[in-house]
Amino acid sequence: MLAYLILGGLLGMLGQGARAAIGLKGMADDAKALDLSPNDLFETARLITSIVIGFLVGMAAALAYAIGHGAIPTDLATNYQILIGFIAAGYVGTDFLEGFIAQYLPQGAPGTAAQKATAQKVAAQTADYAVKAAALSQLPCGYVNHGVAPITAQEIKSLVLQCYATLPGANPHPNPKTPDSTPISALMGPPDPVYTLALACEKFGRFNTDGLMCQRPYFEVYGQTLGGFVQCIQCCYNHPKAA
Amino acid sequence: MTHLLTSFGAVAFLMLGTATGIAQTTVQGKIPLELLRECQKNPGFMPYCAQLIKANPQPAKQTIQPVLQVPVVKNPPAPNPPPQVVSLLPTGTGPCGFGAVNKLFVRAADQMDNFNYDSYLVNLLSSTPTTSMAADAKGASISYTDNVANGTQTATIDARASYLMFGGFCNDPFTDRNIPFVDGYAVAPFVLGNGNWNEPLTKTSTSAARVGTDLQLAVTSAMLPISRSYFYISPFYQTDFRGIAQIGGADFAWEPFAPEIALGTSAKGDPNAYYTFIWQFKAEAELTDVSNPGLTNLIKGNHTWIGETTSATLGILPLNAQNEKSWGDIAGRISVNASAEYYYDTQTGANAPYYTASINYKLGPCKQTSGQQSREIAAATAACTIQGSSAISFEYDWGTNKDTLVKTNQYLVKFNYAY
Numbered sequence: 001m002l003a004y005l006i007l008g009g010l011l012g013m014l015g016q017g018a019r020a021a022i023g024l025k026g027m028a029d030d031a032k033a034l035d036l037s038p039n040d041l042f043e044t045a046r047l048i049t050s051i052v053i054g055f056l057v058g059m060a061a062a063l064a065y066a067i068g069h070g071a072i073p074t075d076l077a078t079n080y081q082i083l084i085g086f087i088a089a090g091y092v093g094t095d096f097l098e099g100f101i102a103q104y105l106p107q108g109a110p111g112t113a114a115q116k117a118t119a120q121k122v123a124a125q126t127a128d129y130a131v132k133a134a135a136l137s138q139l140p141c142g143y144v145n146h147g148v149a150p151i152t153a154q155e156i157k158s159l160v161l162q163c164y165a166t167l168p169g170a171n172p173h174p175n176p177k178t179p180d181s182t183p184i185s186a187l188m189g190p191p192d193p194v195y196t197l198a199l200a201c202e203k204f205g206r207f208n209t210d211g212l213m214c215q216r217p218y219f220e221v222y223g224q225t226l227g228g229f230v231q232c233i234q235c236c237y238n239h240p241k242a243a
Numbered sequence: 244m245t246h247l248l249t250s251f252g253a254v255a256f257l258m259l260g261t262a263t264g265i266a267q268t269t270v271q272g273k274i275p276l277e278l279l280r281e282c283q284k285n286p287g288f289m290p291y292c293a294q295l296i297k298a299n300p301q302p303a304k305q306t307i308q309p310v311l312q313v314p315v316v317k318n319p320p321a322p323n324p325p326p327q328v329v330s331l332l333p334t335g336t337g338p339c340g341f342g343a344v345n346k347l348f349v350r351a352a353d354q355m356d357n358f359n360y361d362s363y364l365v366n367l368l369s370s371t372p373t374t375s376m377a378a379d380a381k382g383a384s385i386s387y388t389d390n391v392a393n394g395t396q397t398a399t400i401d402a403r404a405s406y407l408m409f410g411g412f413c414n415d416p417f418t419d420r421n422i423p424f425v426d427g428y429a430v431a432p433f434v435l436g437n438g439n440w441n442e443p444l445t446k447t448s449t450s451a452a453r454v455g456t457d458l459q460l461a462v463t464s465a466m467l468p469i470s471r472s473y474f475y476i477s478p479f480y481q482t483d484f485r486g487i488a489q490i491g492g493a494d495f496a497w498e499p500f501a502p503e504i505a506l507g508t509s510a511k512g513d514p515n516a517y518y519t520f521i522w523q524f525k526a527e528a529e530l531t532d533v534s535n536p537g538l539t540n541l542i543k544g545n546h547t548w549i550g551e552t553t554s555a556t557l558g559i560l561p562l563n564a565q566n567e568k569s570w571g572d573i574a575g576r577i578s579v580n581a582s583a584e585y586y587y588d589t590q591t592g593a594n595a596p597y598y599t600a601s602i603n604y605k606l607g608p609c610k611q612t613s614g615q616q617s618r619e620i621a622a623a624t625a626a627c628t629i630q631g632s633s634a635i636s637f638e639y640d641w642g643t644n645k646d647t648l649v650k651t652n653q654y655l656v657k658f659n660y661a662y
Contacts (some may be wrong), residue, residue, distance in 0.1 A: 117426070139332060140414060169519055170510035185369065188502070189521075190513050192363030192367070199463065199470045202420070209574050213420035213465070215339065216427065217332045217412040220368045229645050241418055 004072045005059045008086045012058015015090025016051050058086050059095035141218040141235035145211035151237055157230045163204035164188075164197065180227025187226075194223050201233070212236055252653035299433040303555035331364060331411045339428070340411035342367075349383050350661055351449075352403045358406045361461050361473065382634060382661030400450075400484075405433035405457060406421075419476040421466035429459040433477070438538075438647060440484040449538050450574075451646040454480025455494075471500040471507075481531075481646070488537025492546075496527045514565060519558035526551045527586070529645075540648035542591060548645055550586030550595070586645045597642030597651075603659075606633040634659045 029036050065082065066072050073082055161174045164187055185193045198214040203206050214223075214236060222228040319646055331342035345364055383402030390396070410429030417424060438450025458476045481490035500507035509521050529548040533541045560566045562575030584597040638655045 002575065071491050085586075104560070123575040138334075143418070164510060167510035169513060169516065171512040171514060174512070187510060187512050191359045191508060192365045194365070196471065196500065196508055199465075200502055202465050203470065211420065213415065214415050216463070219415055220365060221410060224369050 001066075001072060004066070004076075007076070008062025008065075009055040009059040011083055011086035012054045012056070012061065012090030012093070013051050014054075015058070015087040015092075016054025018087075019054075019091050020047055054090040054093075057088045061093065062084050063088035077221065085150060100216070112179050129138045139218045140215050141222075141232055141239065142212065142214040143239045143241040144213070144237050146240045148210040148237070148240065151206075151210075151234075153230050153234055156237075157226070159205060159207060160197075160201055160226070160230060163201045163207070166204070167200060178226060180225060182226045182231070184224055184226065184229055194219050194229065197229070198223065198232075207233070210237075211241070213241075245438065250274055250508065263384060280607060331368060333412065333414050338416045339413035339425070341409060342411055343409045343453050344407045344429075346407040347430075348403075348405045350405075351383055351659065352401050352435050354619075357475065357645070360405075360410060360431055360457070360459050360601070361427050362421075363407060364410045364427065364429060365414070384657040384659050386657075398440040400436040400438065400440070401436045402437075403433060405431045407431040410459075421464060423462050423464035423467070425460050426463045427461035431457045431459070433457055435479075436484070437644070438484060438649070444485075449540065449647045449649045450484040451481055451488075451539060451644075452484055453479045453481045453646075469499040469501045473498045475498065475590070483538035488539055488541075489534040490531055490536075490539075490541070491534070492529060492531035493573050494527065494529045498523065498525045511561075514563055516561055517566070520555070521558075521563045522553065522555040524551065529586075539646070542593075545590055547589045548586045548595070550584065550588060550645070552582060552584045553583035554580065556580045578603045578605070584642070584645075593648065595643040595645035595648065597644060599638060599640050599642075601638035602634045603634045603636040606635060613643030633661075 024042075026045050027042065048190065064103050065085070076082060078095075151218050157180075158176065161176065161178060164170050165172050167188075169189070175238065184197055187193065188197050195214070195216050197214075198219050202214060212233065214232065218235075219229070223232040281451055330340055332340040342364075344364065344367070348360075348363075366578040380440045381536065383404075384399075385402060386397075386399045387500065388395075408430050410427065413425050415424050415426070433453070433455055435451070435453040435455075437452075439447055440450060455477050460474045460476075462472045462474060463470055475494070477496075479493040479494065479530075481492065482488045498507065502508050502510060505521050507521070507523050508520065511519070523630065523639045527548070527550055529546075531541075531546045531548070533543050536543060544600050557579045558575075559577040560570050560574050566574035579600075579602050581600045582598070584595070586591075586595040588595075636655075636657050636659055638657060640653050640655065643650050
């Protein structure tokens with residue numbers, strides 16, 4: 001009985017493997033159209049999961065056949081129709097199981113019409129966000145004067161904390177190891193903690209002599225933590241203004 | 244084969260019914276296939292899509308935010324902006340963004356009561372919103388008395404409600420940081436009520452009711468000693484609580500911000516502070532055309548009010564670890580405020596000085612502590628459980644209100660609410 005079920009499972013895997021081979025071709029076409037490597041689209045865990053499901057479907061098919069006929073077939077070696085049936089079950093049944101799983105688990109693959117509609121809606125939103133993200137990614141961070149000496153992130157952080165310490169109400173002795181995750185809103189009060197600190201830094205020490213200019217939208221988005229704020233200024237130093 | 248299919252019965256039928264898209268379920272799954280196809284259909288998306296797929300290790304279906312984490316610039320920090328407010332940011336079509344906001348503010352009928360719409364826009368972008376501006380506002384106050392014995396009713400209103408409709412942030416269009424530029428703007432219609440309503444009508448039934456629109460511009464320049472300024476332009480129509488007065492006009496104001504001198508804003512985080520101090524200054528010019536003074540003491544004709552408002556606020560026992568330990572819930576609640584207004588009408592020579600002093604006790608502190616964060620950080624980052632801010636204040640007012648030219652000399656105990 002066990003050998004019979006394992007045989008069914010292996011044949012189910014074979015069916016699912018054939019299905020995956022066709023899928024790989026489609027994936028390669030998609031990758032080519034996007035000018036990507038197929039590795040960028042390939043998902044190993046998903047493939048293995050599908051093959052395991054194919055194994056289970058093959059076993060289930062073998063079991064159902066045995067129950068339906070009241071006995072394990074003895075002519076497996078010659079009755080190729082039964083073997084092809086198990087392979088077909090693995091080929092087609094995986095889709096059923098994945099669709100069944102998707103129906104009850106949110107992370108499942110799109111199967112039902114409702115799920116496809118949801119997937120399309122998400123895709124439309126994603127495309128919309130993609131446009132916005134593309135615009136967002138083009139935000140300029142700012143600049144410094146042409147020809148200024150390079151500066152490290154640690155130096156920037158030190159200068160930022162020194163600048164902060166000079167302001168009324170600030171901790172006059174901030175910890176140099178203040179975590180990068182510290183929100184700027186914990187250091188500066190309203191109405192605009194991030195840009196207010198940026199403007200104060202523009203006029204502080206080396207930042208002032210280097211002609212630091214911080215673009216507000218970029219800093220408002222990316223400079224909300226101390227670490228992000230430091231990286232924003234680093235970005236400005238990577239974009240020196242033309243002389 | 245027939246027997247086999249019969250054994251599967253309905254299961255096999257379902258299998259065939261759902262057998263679609265082999266490629267979709269086998270190797271695709273990092274991002275929706277629809278998006279891939281969208282990328283194919285729109286060549287303009289191609290560079291972005293390529294980066295999206297390489298940068299996004301999770302299915303796009305599960306999270307939208309990683310889509311925004313596409314690193315394009317050098318040394319990009321980890322961005323995590325809420326996608327619904329991306330429109331506040333400039334796009335490739337111009338230096339400024341445009342975002343519909345729709346937010347109601349309720350404050351005192353007071354020029355200095357933090358009508359800073361820009362700060363709300365900032366909080367929309369921030370993943371670590373700063374303390375609500377409402378928590379620092381005086382707030383609106385309304386009282387109503389029905390004297391059954393005398394058959395008189397009295398209502399006193401000091402409130403301004405504005406509705407922030409849209410705003411945005413702007414990039415510097417110049418390559419010279421010394422040239423002033425607009426870095427943000429906001430547009431908000433408002434309704435203002437200030438004065439007394441009496442039934443029956445008495446001599447003290449003076450009031451001002453305004454409707455108008457605030458246009459706020461944030462202007463920055465590294466050249467100026469005060470690098471940050473907010474400008475307000477507010478056209479309005481004014482009447483009184485009975486709709487008799489007919490007054491049109493426009494208000495122009497300038498409010499500077501300089502953290503170096505605690506003007507308009509200040510730093511925080513001093514663990515040993517027993518007090519905080521902040522002061523505000525607002526210069527103002529108001530042009531009015533009084534067609535019918537109604538229930539005000541204004542004179543018919545044109546007026547040009549020029550003046551300023553200066554306000555100072557002393558926070559006693561601010562919220563920090565030391566004060567919380569020593570003073571418990573008292574920390575972060577008490578403040579003393581004083582303000583002085585002076586306006587001069589260049590058309591009639593009238594003066595309108597007005598002075599106010601108050602001590603306030605905040606009822607609904609917006610603070611939380613959590614985990615291993617320091618209390619200050621937790622208080623700054625925690626979402627307010629109470630959206631508005633309420634306070635009890637004891638106030639003394641003396642002077643002449645420029646909107647009504649009514650003289651005042653009064654003590655008040657008020658319950659204020661700001662939203």
